[in-house]
Amino acid sequence: MTEGKTITCRAAVVWKANEPFVIEQIEVDPPKAGEVRVKIVSTGICFSDVSASTGKILGVQFPIILGHEASAIVESIGEGVESVGVGDHVLPLFLPQCNRCRVCKDKNANSCLEFMGSQVKGVMSDGTSRFRCRGETLYTFVGCSTFTEYSVISEINLAKINPEAPMKEAALISCGISTGYGAAINSAGVKENSTCAVWGLGTLGLSTIMGCKKAGAKTIIGIDIIPEKFKLAAEMGCTDFVNPSELSVPIEQYLMEKYGGAIEYTFECIGRIQTMKQAFDCCAIGNGVCVLIGVAGLTDNLNISPGQFLAGKTLKGTLYGGYKSRDAVPKLVDELMNGKLKVDKFITHTMKLDDINEGFDLLKAGKSIRTILNL
Template sequence: MANGNGSFKSKPTSDTKGKTITCKAAVAYGPGEPLVVEEIIVHPPKKMEVRIKIIYTSICHTDISAWRGENEAQRAYPRILGHEACGIVESVGEGVREVKEGDIVVPIFNGECGECRSCKCEKSNMCERNGVNPMKKVMEGDGTTRFSTLQGKPIFHFLNTSTFSEYTVVDSPCLVNFLHPQLSLSLKHLTLLSCGVSTGVGAAWNTANVHSGSSVAVFGLGAVGLAVAEGARARGASKIIGVDINPDKFIKAQAMGVTDFINPKDEEKPVYEIIKNMTDGGVDYSFECTGNVDVLRDAFLSAHLGWGLTVVLGIHASPRLLPIHPMELFDGRNIVGSVFGGFKGKSQLPHFAKQCGHGVVKLDNFITHELPLEEINKAFDLLIAGKSLRCLLHF
């Protein structure tokens, strides 16, 4: 179990190695239906797979999108959602060398096999074998699941991780080893690095390469958007404009570096015009974190002519295409997408954790609630209502 500071005091025993485990999980049985916390069976890991005991997991808006079934192609039930967590290795399958029983690990939805052409390319953090794939619902090795109901019905996987379960099985390229947690980070903090914080800070650092003295606009002040702001603050941005329709978020945003706040509901002019007036023609960098194409257009037009860069982080489940005319790209603005903040998970996340441990990025403000897994539906409601950033769930 984990103590109040999120550090680990004991580890799973080897009694379960090679055997099935019965444990609690929150199972999705249909789009928008309340998750059911029940006993399930978790099967042993197969070749190049790892079974881990989840210590903490949290909820991201991507989990909510999948839970709602916003993209019909993603619908697969029953399914165990969740992709942001920290845990400890219970057992490993054949061929696994990078982790062993008892290691502290963070599961990552965008894996790194280290062998494919994309992994070997310094310009990309994609992986051809274990990259992010919201349509994937089974294990990479044999195309089957490692979860089942007590009655033997298969339960599908989600985003390479499925962390809303006391135990889960992941492909080894989708785990980052934190065997030596002398990084001054608790397990609670490590949980944040498996998605939201890494995605936002990495977008500011790796994708945009925000520079000191620059101006930034962040559209959507959820956990990812605030992580962008925190990353921009750490890089020395002089003006960080937060845009959100929830005025309560500005107080939290100020603590993470946001210098100005715009609520589109309070304005008569388009947001991009307001930002242009505030920044002498537009910001150096804008970040779209909402998954709304109309907001994306505002973000793009708020970037300065000639050099402004717009980074897309929001998950766009709608079939609507980019609201940008090709000729608008001839004004010198650029637009690019960012997955997992451009981080190569296995090879770069440990260094990022060390930076966080040294206080370069402040993590405490992202954890707003803690609840037991049995109250996961309450945690969903808090996030949907905009009342939480990250609610840590424990078993």
């Protein structure tokens, strides 16, 4: 019986920026009021974790337990928790839904203000952590920290899901799939018979392509320097492909000429300033919408002429694909179970926690779409 007691378990810890993960024995405290302690079942390696391991994401403090895309089972609950109970199957959510702040109360917004509070500072709402290792405090990553056998997560960062859902596949719904899929459907509002272009054919890009297809786009252009990704992109709904490294002219010129300046929706799924600028430059004058999905570095700045906005272009960002996280995730898991989301296609590697550094190397080398760690 572990309820109310400190648990000792294994976790992958990053002690300093740009250092590899170290598998450690850590202590995980019981949940306090409004918190839930969960046993992680499966967790995906997302490129945001790569960026965070370098310290380039807002609020990352070291030493830290990274990971935010996972499936889990509730081990115990703190005082006042009502939406989940012991034994429930849940997905951790990097974007909370408190249902109290002005954003949560706005039906057209989803960036819960709790996200920009304690959660980007690496602590729980009371300003403390629930993790320790070798007598030292370990920080939390975006309210989740899933590269560990047990984690403590605020109730507002958890969605209860169908217990029959496959946990390995469901883990991807907690971040990558939801973010890209929703970016097309919600954030961009892709229309039927439109033309879309997607920069980066990793999990975000592929799920964006699924969203574009779901919305009825006629032409979906996949852009990547690794042509081996084109086959899977085609399965997701991509119709055209561009490898920028093979072009003799700038990609902006190529796309504008080939598609007559009529790409209504563009999506940047990489997190690089150069490709963000390309995506905005290529979206159509008059009605073009460019959505930034990839996470850029803290010091990056995007230099865009105001005249492009006057010409009718729209530039917008998205968190969690515009979904209100706790409301949407159970429904997306149902879509997974009904065969509407091809999540299994994204999982290229399955490993154990001990192999986490290998999994990160594969992602950084462009040799994996999504590696799942089964704990």
